Amino acid sequence: xxxxxxxxxxxxxxxxxxxxxxxxxxxxxxxxxxxxxxxxxxxxxxxxxxxxxxxxxxxxxxxxxxxxxxxxxxxxxxxxxxxxxxxxxxxxxxxxxxxxxxxxxxxxxxxxxxxxxxxxxxxxxxxxxxxxxxxxxxxxxxxxxxxxxxxxxxxxxxxxxxxxxxxxxxxxxxxxxxxxxxxxxxxxxxxxxxxxxxxxxxxxxxxxxxxxxxxxxxxxxxxxxxxxxxxxxxxxxxxxxxxx
Amino acid sequence: xxxxxxxxxxxxxxxxxxxxxxxxxxxxxxxxxxxxxxxxxxxxxxxxxxxxxxxxxxxxxxxxxxxxxxxxxxxxxxxxxxxxxxxxxxxxxxxxxxxxxxxxxxxxxxxxxxxxxxxxxxxxxxxxxxxxxxxxxxxxxxxxxxxxxxxxxxxxxxxxxxxxxxxxxxxxxxxxxxxxxxxxxxxxxxxxxxxxxxxxxxxxxxxxxxxxxxxxxxxxxxxxxxxxxxxxxxxxxxxxxxxxxxxxxxxxxxxxxxxxxxxxxxxxxxxxxxxxx
Numbered sequence: 001x002x003x004x005x006x007x008x009x010x011x012x013x014x015x016x017x018x019x020x021x022x023x024x025x026x027x028x029x030x031x032x033x034x035x036x037x038x039x040x041x042x043x044x045x046x047x048x049x050x051x052x053x054x055x056x057x058x059x060x061x062x063x064x065x066x067x068x069x070x071x072x073x074x075x076x077x078x079x080x081x082x083x084x085x086x087x088x089x090x091x092x093x094x095x096x097x098x099x100x101x102x103x104x105x106x107x108x109x110x111x112x113x114x115x116x117x118x119x120x121x122x123x124x125x126x127x128x129x130x131x132x133x134x135x136x137x138x139x140x141x142x143x144x145x146x147x148x149x150x151x152x153x154x155x156x157x158x159x160x161x162x163x164x165x166x167x168x169x170x171x172x173x174x175x176x177x178x179x180x181x182x183x184x185x186x187x188x189x190x191x192x193x194x195x196x197x198x199x200x201x202x203x204x205x206x207x208x209x210x211x212x213x214x215x216x217x218x219x220x221x222x223x224x225x226x227x228x229x230x231x232x233x234x235x236x237x238x239x240x241x242x243x244x
Numbered sequence: 245x246x247x248x249x250x251x252x253x254x255x256x257x258x259x260x261x262x263x264x265x266x267x268x269x270x271x272x273x274x275x276x277x278x279x280x281x282x283x284x285x286x287x288x289x290x291x292x293x294x295x296x297x298x299x300x301x302x303x304x305x306x307x308x309x310x311x312x313x314x315x316x317x318x319x320x321x322x323x324x325x326x327x328x329x330x331x332x333x334x335x336x337x338x339x340x341x342x343x344x345x346x347x348x349x350x351x352x353x354x355x356x357x358x359x360x361x362x363x364x365x366x367x368x369x370x371x372x373x374x375x376x377x378x379x380x381x382x383x384x385x386x387x388x389x390x391x392x393x394x395x396x397x398x399x400x401x402x403x404x405x406x407x408x409x410x411x412x413x414x415x416x417x418x419x420x421x422x423x424x425x426x427x428x429x430x431x432x433x434x435x436x437x438x439x440x441x442x443x444x445x446x447x448x449x450x451x452x453x454x455x456x457x458x459x460x461x462x463x464x465x466x467x468x469x470x471x472x473x474x475x476x477x478x479x480x481x482x483x484x485x486x487x488x489x490x491x492x493x494x495x496x497x498x499x500x501x502x503x504x505x506x507x508x509x510x511x512x513x514x515x516x517x518x519x520x521x
Contacts, residue, residue: 080439101443108441118436135442137247178440 030056030217036086038072046072047241059212059233062221068238070221071115074190078110079103111179113189117171119163126159129178149181168195176204187211187218205230252453259426263458266419270462273415274503278470280404281499282491289489291397295364296324301384302358308379310356317358320373322366327359364390412506419510427518434519451515452508459507463500
């Protein structure tokens with residue numbers, strides 16, 4: 001696992017000048033939730049007053065029961081949702097203050113594993129995994145990297161099949177592979193081992209582990225307490241939208 | 245760019261029925277618009293022809309040399325033609341026109357006159373110059389019919405232009421609605437692409453591109469239908485078609501561009517509405 005070496009270049013593409021004197025920029029901090037609250041309905045708080053800092057290259061487990069706010073926290077991180085109050089900073093850049101284009105460039109630095117996989121049913125497994133490169137319009141040869149990750153996750157043999165022809169676990173592996181092939185400097189995974197058997201879960205977890213060791217910041221949301229014991233990463237527990 | 249075009253073509257082929265519907269909408273609206281545009285263009289030509297056909301009647305004082313006055317009128321700038329009629333000639337014309345009423349016309353009642361043809365823009369200038377000629381007693385201008393005709397033609401032109409505009413606007417709205425079905429179908433894919441780092445431009449371009457392609461095809465069909473109809477009517481020797489002028493290439497090109505614009509904007513509108521719903 002190699003973390004994207006174009007980190008600095010990509011940050012320039014986001015085109016948001018990093019103000020080193022500002023309150024938001026804390027050296028060596030990758031993620032900063034600054035008093036973040038999220039309200040879904042008029043008075044239903046999904047998250048309330050979250051203050052969280054994650055260092056660059058850190059491995060963080062987000063745990064909590066269903067409805068604790070794990071997915072909301074991750075969605076705020078990659079800008080699918082906007083906070084009702086407070087700010088979310090990624091490498092000093094306020095996600096909620098970015099234009100759509102800048103947010104798109106920020107997302108290109110992230111590998112996101114969605115809870116519902118978000119695979120396209122009318123495309124083959126290989127096309128699904130290559131989707132980020134397809135939408136970026138990248139010209140570089142990415143097939144070797146894709147093949148390597150697919151073989152590592154043991155899904156290379158399914159490359160020409162369609163997602164509906166795969167089991168839930170295999171679909172999840174394809175979704176994980178799509179997040180990993182872009183070699184991101186931040187991995188955001190929402191229950192990435194939820195549908196996997198214990199052996200596959202450990203294999204997948206090891207891949208995340210290697211990404212972390214290579215320098216990527218990993219945010220791993222899970223309700224599987226056993227997995228958290230496999231890594232010395234920090235555990236952040238959410239309870240009814242608050243940090244426990 | 246090729247990738248975007250491929251994506252657009254794939255989308256067109258995938259939603260064949262919607263694409264055919266959109267092509268038909270554009271083709272029909274362009275065809276009908278071209279007919280109206282042709283009408284507007286020919287009305288313009290008609291008006292311009294008639295605007296050079298305003299007639300003034302110059303009556304001279306008794307014993308004036310009508311030949312000399314006619315020579316003078318020919319020298320005036322803006323005069324297209326000048327024709328003199330002696331009272332005997334005028335009486336002959338009237339007698340031919342109203343046979344059986346010969347007694348009513350005598351050369352003492354109908355004076356000699358000069359008929360001058362000029363353009364509507366030069367009318368005042370010619371009239372002033374005629375008044376200055378010695379021997380001219382009265383000038384009668386018959387331009388009321390022209391004013392009435394001009395007003396009528398203007399109204400028809402405005403209505404036709406409004407119909408063209410409305411047709412294209414309706415085509416745009418209909419395309420936006422029919423294309424939205426495809427966008428809604430692809431909404432999960434679009435939102436996933438967004439989450440994978442696609443810029444809005446990257447997401448919009450294939451839609452714009454497919455709109456351009458559909459507009460190109462639909463516009464081409466509409467204009468081809470217009471040209472076919474035109475040649476068919478000319479072939480069947482419909483009398484009025486002989487003086488009917490062809491639409492200039494520039495106007496056909498403008499209509500074609502409009503159809504491409506309608507396709508692209510309609511599809512983009514569908515994308516904006518569908519993907520953000």
